[in-house]
Amino acid sequence: MNITTLTIKKRIAYLIFGPIAFIFLNCALWYPTHMTGGTKRQKDMRKALRILVPRVPMADAEAILALALAGHLRHLPPYIAVWQATTSHIRHNHTDYDALLDEGYDRDAARFFVIDAMNLVLENWGCQKRLSADDNSLD
Secondary structure (H helix, E strand, O other), X not given: OOHHHHHHHHHHHHHHHOHHHHHHHOEOOOOOHHHOOOXXXXXXXXXXXXXXXXXXXXXXXXXXXXXXXXXXXXXXXXXXXXXXXXXXXXXXXXXXHHHHHHOOOOHHHHHHHHHHHHHHHHHHOOOOOOOOOOOHHHO
């Protein structure tokens, strides 16, 4: 299925079913064919991502999977690698973390100030896990 066909199908679904179809078609519950194959580790990563954050938007899901499959996380089990990649992606793309670092805050202080924003994103994506200030999963 090429991009044009995919876009047309999304538009038709939106016209027929409304915004609910748009949300569903942009969530990680629905994967295009280019995300269904791969190695056992890639399949395990996608499964872990669907379990961890079932309502993650497709663009974020692809970015998280790319991070989780990076070489430096290769030694970790899929669920832990996906969690690390998810928290890193949210921190850098959905919070003011980088702006706080640019303003001169140190890493730990900046992470402390973005915990609530990160938890809000996790909640919106359907994740049952949350971060806390004394949590080691902030790394």
